[in-house]
Amino acid sequence: MLRPRAIVVGGGISGLMASLRIAELGGHVTLLSTLSLHRSGSVTLQEGINAAMDTKKEGDSPERHFQETIRGGDFLAHQPPVKRMCEAAPGLIHMLDRIGVPFHRTEEGWVDFRRLDGSLYHRAAFAGTTTGQHTHHALAGQIRHHESKGGVTLYEGWEFLSAVLDDQLMCRGVVAMNRASMEIRAFKADAVIFCTGGLGMIYGGSTPAILSTGSAAGVLYQQGVYYANGEFIQIHPSTFTGPDKSFLISEAVVSEGGRYYVLRDKEPWYFLEEWYPPYGNLVPRDIATRAILKVVENFHLGIEGEKEVCLDVSHRDPDSLYSRLGGIVETYRKFAGQDPCRGPMRVRPNVHYSMGGLWVDSCRQMTNIPGLFAAGECDYQYHGANCLGGNALLSSLYGGRVAGESAFCYIKGLEKGTDSVDEGYFTREIKKQTEDNQKILQKQGSVNPHRLHQQLGTLMRENVMTIRHNKVLAETDEKLQEMMEQWENNLTMTDVTHWANDELIFARHLRSMLHLARVITLGAFRRNESRGAHYKPECPDRDDNYWLKMTKAKYTEKGPEFSYEEVDTSLMRPCVRDYTTSGVLV
Amino acid sequence: MKEVYFKIKRCLQRGRDSYWEEFVIPYRSEMTVVTALREIQKNPVNARGQKTTPVVWECSCLEEVCGACSMIINGRARQACSAFVARLEQPILLEPLSKFPLVRDLKVDRLEMSQNLRRVKSWIPVDGTHDVGPGPHQSVRHQQRVYQLSRCTHCGCCLEACPQVNPHNDFVGAYVISQVRWLNRLPSGALNAEDRVDALMASGGLSECSQAQNCVKVCPKGLPLAESIIEMQKSATLRLFKRSLGIS
Missing domain, CATH: 1.20.58.100 (Fumarate reductase/succinate dehydrogenase flavoprotein-like, C-terminal domain)
Known part of the structure; x- marks a missing residue:
């Protein structure tokens, strides 16, 4: 058989990971990216990548990671794929470490880990607060390597327009347009993987990059791919509003000692610490966001009457803050004009991430259209009703890898290749x-x-x-x-x-x-x-x-048609999701 | 301030005549050049009240980590997303980067930047992405140094400012040299350091730098580019020396 040929649409972290796996297995990848790779929205990811390596001897394990993820997502994720992701996470960190991601180190020289929301363990490997940027750059280097060996052909500046489906509704390629010359052409392949990111722009000025419009997912939905759990949109508790967008202040700040508070009777009231003692300022994002709304709307305690609260990290040593939170410190100084090392930051909740996305099967990342795969923020697989910090990047890496491998296997098993499909x-x-x-x-x-x-x-x-x-x-x-x-x-x-x-x-x-x-x-x-x-x-x-x-939405001319799919809860029985006590996980 | 005056250098397509078009945009506090360009998208009317087309430029993250929105603002190459209007002299002059092929208006084609990275083998050759255990140990201090170098956003400002980047030579530019320094400093990257140094010793590499040091002045991330060039020149000298003694 000829060399298996796949297309990957999207040059973010999951797209690069998928491409890498296919090239490594001996296939050829046509990688389409709407901007040049380095402009991908993935570079804005901040806080870290979860992997239960328990280097601090806290009793963490992939099983704990799995349980916290499922509970964090309020039991709405299919459990087996989440479990596999948590088990694969340490290996992914090793891989990133080897390809040049400058993870922060412990004194002994091992990868350091920080604690993020919804977890009681130090589980997120991080590179300052620009983990996404460094991860992306290291993976882009690997792609260049495969490009030089002929395994990847890169098309930067090509905008995806539609998938090409044959009469058996199998995906045979895509049609894309050059953003400069506006040339429209077809790209053929035996499988196509979509790694086209989130849809924050539907909410206007939110934290994601300006191209996170969900455009490709929207096109595929109109072509018949189911869109799942769309209603689950993550509102991040701490962002600040800049001139053109909202800027994320990630949980990295809290893990370095940041505390949320408002002034009550002129005294700082650390409401999250009071309400959720074991997790404190690191409760999952949905809970933190609702707590902030309660404080500013019901108790009218927002700063200067605005819907904002304080997030203060200024009691910490500025040198250590700069080395561990560099990106955020710099961004806040530049775009908010204040120094987080000298006083509290003013933050408010805003749209950050989409848990919902294209429906994919739980083993292969394949959508309901054969040959059409999805991974990264544009799929719906790993977060259920809420995404924990450090899991978004992990799911992009892991989902991309699974999609790459399973697309390769799918192509190997095809009876009729795209070359024999009618022009x-x-x-x-x-x-x-x-x-x-x-x-x-x-x-x-x-x-x-x-x-x-x-x-x-x-x-x-x-x-x-x-x-x-x-x-x-x-x-x-x-x-x-x-x-x-x-x-x-x-x-x-x-x-x-x-x-x-x-x-x-x-x-x-x-x-x-x-x-x-x-x-x-x-x-x-x-x-x-x-x-x-x-x-x-x-x-x-x-x-x-x-x-x-x-929730599964299917496109019809009259509007979305909804059906529902049972959640696979075979590994952990749903229980009360309560963060006011540390609770014993089953 | 109620209004902001812009003069934008426009051109429909490479090879066509370029022209200046003026815009008056209502001022909003904390507004940046990107805010103004987005206002023009919503209401493409120039200062003379004539309908025009929206200005084309490139942008993505809007927080200065993706490097997309580089342009020349009042004569200086920088990112538009962090160019606050209140701190700029008016009329604010916007021009496309001049060292790259123009696409349209303020958008240029920077694909050659990726090609330059390929020229110097800017990657770490690994056996595969499968798990073969942890990478090498690194000290905290060492990590801090490589972290700093890894922050390059490939914005192209260092190329724009460099007198040696011109049609008469094929200088790869400061960011590529800095990238090699970063990779060579990583314990896993050091194994192939000599291949990258060799690539930098070829035509278009280190020898083209004239030490103008303009790159350092414009780098939005404050990377120590001049220092990187000196360090790589030292590596190249050492390499030459070793080669002349026949020990590599």
């Missing part, structure tokens, strides 16, 4: 996308796509954030449909050129964002319980009798 599937898809672009470029209505996006962000931030009400969600869905109508019939393109037309690309992204916004909103509307990041005051408790199941 017509590719030419038709190119034609379809070319016509789509022309149709968009002809739009001369009255709504600017960037303004429409601003409205979308405001709507979602106001209505589909931390606290959700059914009435509001229903109204939001109606507004979203109006916006889709606006997009279709009243959009205006101010740039109609056929060269490096970013406005056209943005208009396409916006369409995807609107579709996924409906999936998020309606998923939230239907889920009448509170679980992890999804909180409804109307039904404030978790309902395992009825809702211990995954």
